[in-house]
Amino acid sequence: MKKDLQSMVNVAVFASGSGSNFENIATSDLPLSIKVLIVDNKDAKAIERAKRLNVPYEIVERSGKTKEEFEAEILNILKDKNIEYILLAGFMKILSAEFIERYDSKIINIHPSLLPSFKGKNGILDAYNYGVKVSGVTVHYVDSGIDTGEIIDQEPVVLRDDDTLESFEEKIHEAEYKLYIRALKKVLEVKE
Ligand code: GRF
Numbered sequence: 001m002k003k004d005l006q007s008m009v010n011v012a013v014f015a016s017g018s019g020s021n022f023e024n025i026a027t028s029d030l031p032l033s034i035k036v037l038i039v040d041n042k043d044a045k046a047i048e049r050a051k052r053l054n055v056p057y058e059i060v061e062r063s064g065k066t067k068e069e070f071e072a073e074i075l076n077i078l079k080d081k082n083i084e085y086i087l088l089a090g091f092m093k094i095l096s097a098e099f100i101e102r103y104d105s106k107i108i109n110i111h112p113s114l115l116p117s118f119k120g121k122n123g124i125l126d127a128y129n130y131g132v133k134v135s136g137v138t139v140h141y142v143d144s145g146i147d148t149g150e151i152i153d154q155e156p157v158v159l160r161d162d163d164t165l166e167s168f169e170e171k172i173h174e175a176e177y178k179l180y181i182r183a184l185k186k187v188l189e190v191k192e
Contacts (some may be wrong), residue, residue, distance in 0.1 A: 003098075006060075007031050008031055008032060008033040009031060009032045009033070009084050009085065009086045009188055010032070010033050010035050010081060010082045010083050010084050011032050011033070011034055011035065011083060011084065011086065011087055012034070012035055012036050012037070012038060012039050012040070012078055012081070012083045012085075012086050012087070013025065013026075013034055013036075013086075013088075013089050014037075014038045014039075014040075014085045014086060014087070014088050014089065014091035015037060015038075015039055015044060015046040015088075015089045015090050015091055015141075016039065016040050016044055016046075016090055016091050016092040016093070017041070017044055017045065017046065017090045017092070018044075018045045018046065018049075018090065019033040019037075019039075019044060019045055019046025019047075019050070019089065019090070020049075020173065020177075021089035021090060021110060021176055021177070022034075022037060022046050022049060022050070022054065022055075022089045022090075022178055024176075024180065024181070025087060025089065025180060025181070025184070026049075026053050027053070027099040028056055028181050028184075030143070030181060030184055030188065030190065031184075031188060031190060032085075032184070032187065032188065034055050035056065035057050035081045035082075035083060036055075036057065036058055036077060036078070036081065037050045037055050037056070037057040037058070037062060038057070038058055038077065038091075039058070039059050039060070039135045040058050040059075040060055040061060040062055040070075040091070040092070040093055041055055041059075041092075042061065042123055044090075046090075047059070049138060055076050058077050060073050060074050060077070062089070062093060067096060070093075071096060071098075071099045071146070075099070075102065076101075083103075084106065085103075085106050085107070085108060086103055086106060086107045086108070087108050087180075087184075087189070088107065088108065088110070088142065089110060089180075090110075091109075091146045094146065095107070095142065097144040098144055099110065100143065100144055105141055106186045107141065107142035108139060108140070108141060108142065108152065108177070108183070108184070109139070109140055109141075109142050109147070109149070110137065110139050110176055110180050111123055111137070111138045111139075111147050112124045112137055112139065112140070112172045112176065113126070113127050113135055113136065113137070113138065114134070114135055114136040114137075114138060114154055114156065115138040115140060115147055115148075115151060115154075116148070117123060117132075117135075118130075118135070119146055119147035119148070120146065120147065121130070124165075124168065124169055124172055125165070127159075128159070128165050128168055133158075133159055134156050134158055134159065135143065135157050135159060135168075135172070135176060136154055136156040136157045136172075136175060136176045137154065137155045137157065137176050137179045138151055138153075138154045138157050138179075139151075139152045139153050139154075139179055139180055139183035139184075140152055150188060152183045152184040152186060153182055153186060154179070155175045155178060155182075157171045157172055157175050
């Protein structure tokens with residue numbers, strides 16, 4: 001589908017690390033405009049990607065601030081940008097209930113397991129160590145719990161006996177790239 005400037009949805013993407021999901025969204029044909037990438041870590045590889053892709057970015061670090069100050073700084077960046085959705089893509093900070101309420105049902109996250117299994121920050125490793133035969137990826141709305149919000153879509157990933165943690169991780173990331181776009185198409189009601 002071609003991007004039509006008239007019907008673009010303004011989003012902000014939040015990331016803390018590599019930013020491969022951010023890049024995948026930024027280079028997709030989704031009818032959205034990434035108004036800003038918020039990064040909470042000045043060493044995040046996501047910053048290099050933003051520079052290369054010409055996406056505006058802001059680094060907001062948490063250290064030396066209260067959680068309220070940290071979030072107020074982010075809200076200040078978002079205000080006046082008409083942000084309709086916040087897309088979390090490997091963002092490692094837990095947002096407060098107050099922040100989430102401001103963007104009620106407008107914050108979306110990708111999690112590398114089939115929720116409600118393996119919540120938390122080690123979804124891939126925990127599933128691998130548990131010895132599951134099938135895991136996967138979930139895109140969900142963010143509520144005030146951890147990885148508990150309403151599920152938008154999921155994609156299974158089969159673990160074969162000869163998979164290593166590395167090959168499993170690779171499969172999970174491939175599934176993420178496919179799923180985040182598919183889930184956003186659903187949310188944005190994009191017709192194929
Ligand atoms: C992904 O596995 C995502 O599911 C999790 O954090 C990772 C981010 O990877 N929430 P990247 O920074 O998008 O490469």
